[in-house]
Amino acid sequence: MAENAKPRVRVPKTAAPGDIVEIKTLISHQMESGQRKDAEGNVIPRSIINRFTCDFNGQNVIDVAIEPAVSTNPYFEFTAKVDQSGEFVFTWYDDDGSVYEDRASIEVG
Amino acid sequence: MRSHATTLAAAALWGLGSLGAALAGPVEDTLTVTTDAGEITLVTTAPAPEHLRDVFDTIYSGWHFREDETRDLERDDFDNPGMVFVDRGRDMWNAEIGANGESCASCHGGPESMKGLRAVTPRVDPESGKLMLVEDYINECVTERMGREAWGMTSNEMKDMLALISLQSRGEIVNVAIDGPARPFWEKGRELYYTRFGQLEMSCANCHEDNWGNFIRADHLSQGQVNGFPTYRLKDAGMVTAQQRFVGCVRDTRAETFKAGSDEFKALELYVASRGNGLAVEGVSVRH
Numbered sequence: 595m596a597e598n599a600k601p602r603v604r605v606p607k608t609a610a611p612g613d614i615v616e617i618k619t620l621i622s623h624q625m626e627s628g629q630r631k632d633a634e635g636n637v638i639p640r641s642i643i644n645r646f647t648c649d650f651n652g653q654n655v656i657d658v659a660i661e662p663a664v665s666t667n668p669y670f671e672f673t674a675k676v677d678q679s680g681e682f683v684f685t686w687y688d689d690d691g692s693v694y695e696d697r698a699s700i701e702v703g
Numbered sequence: 704m705r706s707h708a709t710t711l712a713a714a715a716l717w718g719l720g721s722l723g724a725a726l727a728g729p730v731e732d733t734l735t736v737t738t739d740a741g742e743i744t745l746v747t748t749a750p751a752p753e754h755l756r757d758v759f760d761t762i763y764s765g766w767h768f769r770e771d772e773t774r775d776l777e778r779d780d781f782d783n784p785g786m787v788f789v790d791r792g793r794d795m796w797n798a799e800i801g802a803n804g805e806s807c808a809s810c811h812g813g814p815e816s817m818k819g820l821r822a823v824t825p826r827v828d829p830e831s832g833k834l835m836l837v838e839d840y841i842n843e844c845v846t847e848r849m850g851r852e853a854w855g856m857t858s859n860e861m862k863d864m865l866a867l868i869s870l871q872s873r874g875e876i877v878n879v880a881i882d883g884p885a886r887p888f889w890e891k892g893r894e895l896y897y898t899r900f901g902q903l904e905m906s907c908a909n910c911h912e913d914n915w916g917n918f919i920r921a922d923h924l925s926q927g928q929v930n931g932f933p934t935y936r937l938k939d940a941g942m943v944t945a946q947q948r949f950v951g952c953v954r955d956t957r958a959e960t961f962k963a964g965s966d967e968f969k970a971l972e973l974y975v976a977s978r979g980n981g982l983a984v985e986g987v988s989v990r991h
Contacts, residue, residue, distance in 0.1 A: 600787070600790050600791070600794075602781070602786075602787075602790070604781050618781050618782075620781070620787070622787040622790070622791070666940060667784065667787055
């Protein structure tokens with residue numbers, strides 16, 4: 595597991611049915627590109643988050659393939675239309691096989 | 704008063720007037736931050752403290768000297784990249800890192816117990832008579848109560864913890880003591896502030912007192928306030944402490960610098976902090 599990978603999300607606590615809500619997500623991660631060399635000239639192995647997904651009540655909202663050019667602490671901001679109360683599940687997939695998850699509930703009504 | 708207007712007039716004589724006048728000076732703006740606990744408006748301009756009255760009428764946080772995009776990053780904790788380091792500091796706060804399994808939390812409770820500390824440091828410890836930065840208090844705990852080796856003054860652990868502790872005082876007004884036992888340290892700091900260093904023979908005052916609001920090459924000079932420190936610096940993609948900034952500034956004059964945490968820079972931090980008495984602690988600010 596990458597050191598210090600820590601997800602953060604912001605989802606409004608409440609919304610009206612049919613509202614389009616703004617969602618912000620960030621995960622702290624070094625996003626080592628695999629292009630750099632250390633002081634001895636050895637390539638520093640690639641270690642990035644390669645996929646990010648968000649689901650709402652089991653339905654996929656966003657599914658992102660992430661490439662090495664994405665910078666450290668990747669930040670995603672997107673919107674989702676909510677018709678009923680439920681839970682957003684956010685998942686980040688690390689190159690090393692680790693999976694980081696965060697959840698946030700929203701009250702619709 | 705060593706006035707701003709005079710400096711601008713001098714710039715005009717050099718034929719830089721039109722550019723300088725158009726861009727110079729702090730931006731008029733208000734810093735309201737969206738936090739998890741609601742919105743908070745920070746004091747970023749204030750009347751100059753008594754001891755600075757013959758120099759400035761008004762003191763400004765460095766926030767006023769940065770571009771729109773940089774200022775915006777500080778308006779929302781979610782957008783503020785410094786909060787990543789605060790989160791890391793919180794993990795460390797709760798971690799049982801002491802020789803006997805102590806954590807910061809096991810003595811102090813939550814980090815909220817540190818509320819107010821950042822606003823009044825550097826300060827003289829009444830028992831030891833030493834001038835203490837927040838970093839010194841942290842290291843005192845780390846070494847004496849936790850039985851660990853001292854953290855490096857600008858190490859990641861130190862800066863993460865400093866970010867967490869500083870954030871607890873966000874919005875509180877900087878009010879460091881400059882009289883009583885602090886006086887000799889303050890006077891030493893003041894002397895350093897006005898001492899020219901390096902091949903370029905520049906003092907802190909040459910930039911931050913004589914030329915604030917003007918440009919030094921591409922950099923918009925602020926008044927050199929430290930109320931926003933530790934700050935997330937976009938250039939470094941990491942946290943920078945006031946002590947580190949002092950090293951950077953003195954190095955830029957092409958001088959051999961004092962070390963972060965040296966007696967000289969601690970005294971300087973007290974003096975510089977006192978120049979910002981009246982501004983709000985910004986917790987973790989964002990600068991470029």
